[in-house]
Amino acid sequence: ETGVTQTPRHLVMGMTNKKSLKCEQHLGHNAMYWYKQSAKKPLELMFVYSLEERVENNSVPSRFSPECPNSSHLFLHLHTLQPEDSALYLCASSQDGATSGNTIYFGEGSWLTVV
């Protein structure tokens, strides 16, 4: 079983739909992340949860809504998206602590296409 699993791997949705991306980590980590990967752009950090509390929200539009019910699960709820939101969404986890430098473990990503 891989360390970080994401479902679905591919999602096509209309601009008026509501859908969710799911992420589960099996590594015992206490921090989880959502990143957006678009062509020819750096990875964009969207949300960070540490000990199940959101600690970072990089000015992400409200049409993206994260949820972290426990340290192993992370969701990204999507509603009224725009075509420019089409991208690869990567979930990741790490063992956070007083110092950084810990390795981030990524899932395989969810390809999102907004039509």
Place this chain on the structure above:
Amino acid sequence: AQSVTQLDSQVPVFEEAPVELRCNYSSSVSVYLFWYVQYPNQGLQLLLKYLSGSTLVKGINGFEAEFNKSQTSFHLRKPSVHISDTAEYFCAVSEPGGYQKVTFGTGTKLQVIP
């Protein structure tokens, strides 16, 4: 604020030839440096990282990188590439303290030519 620059968006190289992927960073404090690799249709995985100590860091799959503080660089090298090394490589930097916050470069696509 920290930033990472990967000047080469694509690097073609023949199989068994050496390769260097360049990475430069800027930061006002000491940093941790990483190289991640992304194979087609997969997420990113760690190749190697520099936290402190020896400036030459060895990673998986025969890759190594050298931290050069004066040039603010962390270039990735491999003496002989294989077809299976075809992937996209991301340099990243984080600053010590607090929760994890990593800044990634735009990536370099390594194309190994048979």
